[in-house]
Amino acid sequence: MDYVDGASRCQLSTHDDNEHYGLLDDTGERGTALWLRWSGTVDVELVVLADCQAVSRRVDGEGCCLFTGHAGQHTWEDTLEDA
Template structure:
């Protein structure tokens, strides 16, 4: 399945702005791209950072109709049946297929173009 193409421009959280040094460069809004498969519910998700792989250490932003929330969510424990070393890169209870079943169409298009231009690198 293809990756969801939802994009959001999110402002920095208020607590981050409050911690910034007055008179210095303040954090700016940034774009996030949904990492879920395109067949998910109305709430999108992007992992922002992981603080060491502990349960609940990955911080995700979940957004939908006009709201966004930062949430510490545990990693999905599922393993790819084709390669047991490949774990799902999404959170527990994610609403779409596991990460190994989600294809980024832009990444795929770039890979096809590079393979066409440089076939010796893609054997």
């Protein structure tokens, strides 16, 4: 799936399933983004997904940069200790 890797890389942390998501662009509507979703080497599609509403409990209060219901860790979680 070289053409997908050239356009976008999977943004999810390590995950067991074969479904991958790469952020393409903001949709212009608050709370949503345009994502490229693919599975294995086939079934590439564009999807609009709602933003993940999770916020870090750390002082900085960083929000997750993924989508609602994503697999794996939130984007600010670098280690299992943060999860």
